[in-house]
Amino acid sequence: MPNTMLAVVKYGQEDGQVELREVPVPEIGPDDVLLEVAAAGVCGSDIEFWRHSITFPIRTPVIQGHEFGGVVAEAGERVTDWRVGDEVVSETAAFICGKCRLCRTGHYNLCRERLGFGYGLDGAFAKYVRVRQGLLHRKPPEVSWNAAALTEPTCVAYNALVVQSEARPGEPVAILGPGAIGLLCLQVAKALGASPVLITGTTVDARRLDLARRLGADHVVNAQEVDPVEVALDLTGGEGIPLVIDAAGNSATIRQSLDMVARNGQITKIGWGKEPVGFSLDPIVAKAVRYQGTFSHTWPMWEAVLEMVRAGRLDPEALVTHELQLREWLTSYELVEARQAVKVVLRPE
Ligand SMILES: [Zn+2]
Ligand SMILES: [Zn+2]
Secondary structure, eight states, X not given: OOSEEEEEEEOSSSTTOEEEEEEEOOOOOTTEEEEEEEEEEOOHHHHHHHHXXXXXXXXXXXXXXXXXXXXXXXXXXXXXXXXXXXXEEEOSOOBOOSXXXXXXXXXXXXXXXXXXXXXXXXXXXXXXXEEEGGGEEEXXXXXXXXXXXXXXXXXXXXXXXXXXXXXXXXXXXXXXXXXXXXXXXXXXXXXXXXXXXXXXXXXXXXXXXXXXXXXXXXXXXXXXXXXXXXXXXXXXXXXXXXXXXXXXXXXXXXXXXXXXXXXXXXXXXOSXXXXXXXXXXXXXXXXXXXXXXXXOOOHHHHHHHHHHHHTTSOOGGGGEEEEEEGGGHHHHHHHHHTTOOSEEEEEOO
C-alpha cells in the first residue's frame, strides 16, 4: 500500500479553488473499510462546489466525489461482513449521528448532523476513500463499475418516483429537466410502466434530450420551442399530469409544474432553485395538489436499485458519455458545466 495518492481537493471557499494534490492515503478506524475506488461519477454538485455557488457549508480542504464503487483494500478490526477484495458500492451519508429521531426512524438521509462525502468528509476523487462499514452494499457481478458509480444518483431517482411519489403503470408522468437525475427518473418511470412519459429541457440540453429519446421517452419537449404545459394538457385531454417530477427546480419549472399538474395530483421537487419564485403558489390549493420534496436516499433503496440494475431493468451506464482519468478532472467539470457531457466517470490512477 502506497503512503500517498492523487486526489481532487477543494482547498478554499472561492470559485475555482480545486486542484489535483498528492495527499496521504486515509487511515481507517475499527468500523471502517478502505476502498480502492474503481469508478466515481461527476455530479452537478461537484461543479457547484468547484464554483463555490452553494448554499450550505462545505469543509475545506476536502476531497471531492460522492458517487462511487470500489474494492475493499483494508478492513477495520470490528468489520465482520466485508473482506479484502469484495466489490462494493457505498452510500453517501459519510457521517450521521445515529441517535436523533430521524436516524432512529430510518430517515438518516435527513439527520441534522449528516456529513456527505465530497463536502463534509473526504470523498472518492482519489485512489482510496475511507468508508464506514454500514454504508456498503455488495456490487452484483453483472453490474459494471460505471453503473455501480451511478447507483447513487439512481437512488435519488428511485426515492423520488417510488418512495416519495406513487408513479403508477399506465399513468402519465412528466419530468422537468433532462440532467442526469431527470434522465434517471425517466428510466425509473419507464421501468415502473408509467405511460406516457414526457420530459422537458431547453436548447442547451439538446444532447440530453436526444438521449432521453433513446431511453424511451414518449414525448421530448424543448420548452424554448413548444410550451410544455400545452403539450401536457393536450396529452391528457386537458386533465393535466397526475405526477410531475421537477428535476430542475427553478422558478420556470416550478411554474410549469403548477400549471400542468392534474387536480388531486402530485409535484415532487428534486432540483434545487436558489431564486425566489415571484408568483402565487395557490394552484397547490385550488387543485388540491401534494407538493413533495425529496432528498437523497436510504439503505432499502440501494438494495432495490442494485437489483433493478442487475436484472437489466435500469441502465444507468447509458448516461455515461465520457470516461476520463482522475487527472482530467478539470476537463470533466467543464464538460458537465457546458452540458456537453451527461455523465462523466473518473478513473483513479
Ligand atoms: Zn450527486
Ligand atoms: Zn441523526
